[in-house]
Amino acid sequence: MSLVQISGLKKHFDTVRAVDGVDLDIDEGEFLVILGPSGCGKTTLMRMIAGLEKPTEGAIYIGDADVTALPPRMRGVSMVFQSYALYPHMNVFNNIAFPLRAQRREKKFDKRAIREKVESTARTLEIDMLLDRRPRQLSGGQRQRVAIARAMVTQPAVLLLDEPLSNLDAKLRANARDELKDFQRSSNITAVFVTHDQIEAMGLGDRIVVMSEGKIQQIGTPQRIYDDPANEFVATFLGSPSMNMLSVDGHRMGFRPEHFLPKTLNDKPDNSRIFHYYVKRVEYLGSDRLIYGYIQGHDNELTLAKVPSNVRAALAVEGDYEFAVHNDDIKYFDKRTGLRIQPVEAN
């Protein structure tokens, strides 16, 4: 069942169309990831859901109620910001208690109720032993958990997380990602997580919403988005290295570097497209060899192959080889609109 419904949502700042017509249903208990490059409107979209930004057009419903005109604290939504600034002069307890105290008059929380809520939220996030510390006495990962506790303590229906892991170093980040997913599963909260990092998006999302220039490009499971991209933007935004794109017969043809392999390794030669490939450079990445080269007839379109290291085939610089891609792994796109089109007959 969908908990949040967003319809025709726009936010224009003068001539900048930060969010430009978004329709989106978010299911109850879902971990939804919004993925897109910097400046595509992710934060603006989140701020409108939270009630911090007034839409230019469109409506937001949460649990069937139109909340478009409601102030943030009446929406049952909490947001953790990219710079989840904790109050430096307050200890962890008071940081987490802050939103409860702000709501005290409406909700009539007494001191004991506040203490109980703070302590139980802190236990859930395993920071209950840190309640007396100041933020500067915490590690990056601990601070991040305090910020999530502060957002969760009011028991929101929806938790909005705007690039909350971007301040952590790589190792801590993978760890925090794991913890966040576990926490979301066990609390069953509806979470919307914003990131520009495709690896983070693929790892966390039940579904991913890919955005570009204020518009949704595609919504789907990580696998769907990766294997079945709706357009050239989605096809090339996900995947590292990015999908190879060649101009062929008036359209665009794409295939991923991991699907572009020496012909000798191909198990379906009858259902594959064969290419003559000139190797210009080879990079050893440990688990893979990354090959840079050119397909005959495409001298201006650098084409990459990602060959697993357990494939011993000799691939020498300045060598010419036959490479192949399964037809199933080749995607075609309209040259003008970038939209996916039906497979085109191989010639």
Ligand SMILES: Nc1ncnc2c1ncn2[C@@H]1O[C@H](COP(=O)(O)OP(=O)(O)O)[C@@H](O)[C@H]1O
């Ligand atoms: N308050 C504002 N005034 C004017 N332009 C803004 C404002 N907030 C965001 N923008 C612009 O809207 C676009 C989307 O910004 P934002 O939502 O922050 O993107 P993202 O979070 O995806 O990086 C950008 O071009 C940004 O410069």
Ligand SMILES: [Mg+2]
């Ligand atoms: Mg942002």
